[in-house]
Amino acid sequence: MRRFFALSLATSLLGGCSCKGTPAPPASTTDTVVVVSPRQAPPQPVPPAPAPPKEPTAYDKAVQFHQQGRLSGESGNLQEALNHFQQARELAPGWPLPIYDTALTYLLMGDTAKALTFYEQVDKLEPKGFADTKRVLECLRREKSGRVPKGTFRKFIDLMRLRDPEAYERQLAEMTKAAPNFYPAWREFIVYGKDLDEQERRLEKALSLKPDAESRGELLVYKSNLLRRRGKEAEARELLQSLVDDPQSLPSTVTSAKEALTFTLPP
Numbered sequence: 231m232r233r234f235f236a237l238s239l240a241t242s243l244l245g246g247c248s249c250k251g252t253p254a255p256p257a258s259t260t261d262t263v264v265v266v267s268p269r270q271a272p273p274q275p276v277p278p279a280p281a282p283p284k285e286p287t288a289y290d291k292a293v294q295f296h297q298q299g300r301l302s303g304e305s306g307n308l309q310e311a312l313n314h315f316q317q318a319r320e321l322a323p324g325w326p327l328p329i330y331d332t333a334l335t336y337l338l339m340g341d342t343a344k345a346l347t348f349y350e351q352v353d354k355l356e357p358k359g360f361a362d363t364k365r366v367l368e369c370l371r372r373e374k375s376g377r378v379p380k381g382t383f384r385k386f387i388d389l390m391r392l393r394d395p396e397a398y399e400r401q402l403a404e405m406t407k408a409a410p411n412f413y414p415a416w417r418e419f420i421v422y423g424k425d426l427d428e429q430e431r432r433l434e435k436a437l438s439l440k441p442d443a444e445s446r447g448e449l450l451v452y453k454s455n456l457l458r459r460r461g462k463e464a465e466a467r468e469l470l471q472s473l474v475d476d477p478q479s480l481p482s483t484v485t486s487a488k489e490a491l492t493f494t495l496p497p
Contacts, residue, residue, distance in 0.1 A: 292317075308338060413441045
């Protein structure tokens with residue numbers, strides 16, 4: 231999420247000097263003499279007029295349209311959200327967030343073809359990864375090629391919204407049967423294994439499906455956790471270090487591996 235901030239301008243007034251007991255000299259004419267009383271405060275400087283407000287930049291306007299699009303999407307008006315996201319994209323074509331939200335909106339509307347197009351644009355702008363773009367792209371491409379039943383990823387989004395752990399596990403099990411090549415379901419299904427053996431089998435199943443680079447990194451970091459639970463600390467650390475050193479690892483994978491290297495299991 232992008233944070234919005236506002237700049238504030240602070241000004242201070244400088245106080246004048248106090249000339250106690252010193253009257254003003256007489257005027258050059260003989261008609262009037264102006265005297266400043268010793269008890270009269272000297273005149274204060276007039277504060278400068280406030281600067282005129284800055285004209286919003288194209289990016290400022292894009293941020294506003296994007297925010298309006300998010301609000302429209304949250305209220306269920308997806309077409310209006312798309313209109314706002316389009317205005318944001320036109321004003322800031324190099325900003326990936328409105329493009330990403332456009333892709334997600336089309337995905338929620340069931341238009342996977344358009345969703346795929348916009349996810350590809352995000353991936354082109356951010357080749358090292360942006361949110362879950364690489365995972366979604368790979369899944370939609372597999373649906374398009376017929377390797378995964380169409381609509382699977384859309385169903386997966388609905389599944390991820392479930393709050394009941396038992397219902398979630400049950401539907402994950404059903405999805406791994408209905409779409410056995412859909413690796414995100416296997417990835418989520420790992421933690422529900424009744425023991426280490428079953429969790430490892432599910433993890434290896436997910437890896438065997440050749441997931442996207444982001445998911446593969448996550449799976450390997452999780453594998454290091456399972457190795458540690460088996461008491462194989464040295465092997466786990468070797469795996470994590472290999473992810474850190476691999477030039478093909480995504481920044482998110484390197485960050486996760488480094489964080490995992492800083493932890494050790496309690497005795």
